[in-house]
Amino acid sequence: MPHLDQVDESDINLLSRVSRDLDALVKPGDGQIVFAKRGESLTVAGKPMPVIALAPRDVSSWRAGRNLRDRPGIVIASYGDRDAGDAVECKAGSGKPVRRLRLRYPNEAAAQAAADAEYRRAARSERGLELDLPGNPDLIAEGRVLLTGFRxxxxxxxxxxxxQHWLDAxxxxCSVTGEPPTLLVA
Incomplete structure (x- = not known):
């Protein structure tokens, strides 16, 4: 990673900002900070998480839909070119809408990584899934579910x-929110 400045922000805010720019997850644990690429569904040891198979009989209710507001389109991030003295744009994706990231990044690699990360985030959030089902402790965030027999x-x-896991009267x-697996950047 290039040099990062932390000015008037908490440690967790800095880590959150870095993870957002890299399309990663960050978690402190056991005296270490773990960064994991979002959507890879790997354990800390690097092994794949199990895929949980679900059919309509396993689910109390479900809902799936599209979010047209978060269509990926083109994502533009910029960085300052010191030699030319001007802003240079890096792009990810194609089509409309055009989304410009507000921050100016320190170099081309950081700007391209941020544009790619935002494109993947928008592509994943274009479709959504919500499930309510009897408790299943195997369901965890960043895991995967395989649905068959729905639509x-x-x-x-x-x-x-x-x-979200609930235990009450x-x-x-469990209540599960899902999105399509990570897509390749176009």
Whole structure:
């Protein structure tokens, strides 16, 4: 990584900013800070997480949809070219809408990485999935679920972006939010 300045921001804000620019997850644990590429579904040891297969009978309710507001389109990030004295743009994706990142990055590699990361984030958030089901402790964020028997546009593998586990008078339940697996940058 290039040199980073931390001015008037907390340590966790700095880590969050770096993870957002790299399309990664950050987690402090066991005296270390772990960065993991979002959507790879790997354990800290680098082994793949298991894929949980679900059918309609395993789910209490579900909803899937498209978010047209977050279509990926083109993402533009800029950096300052000291020799030319001007801003240079790096692009990821194609089509519309055009989304410009507000920050100016220190070099071309950082600007391109940020544009690629934002493009992947927008592409993943274009489609969404919500599941409510009886409790399953194997469901974890960054894991994957394989849906079969739902609808043609829902069946397939989904990346779990968030899981909430509840234990109350109604029993043990889970609520899962998912998105398509990481896409390659166009």
């Amino acid at each position: 043609s546009y829902v069946d397939g593998e989904w990346l779990v972006s968030r899981v 109604g029993g043990y339940r």
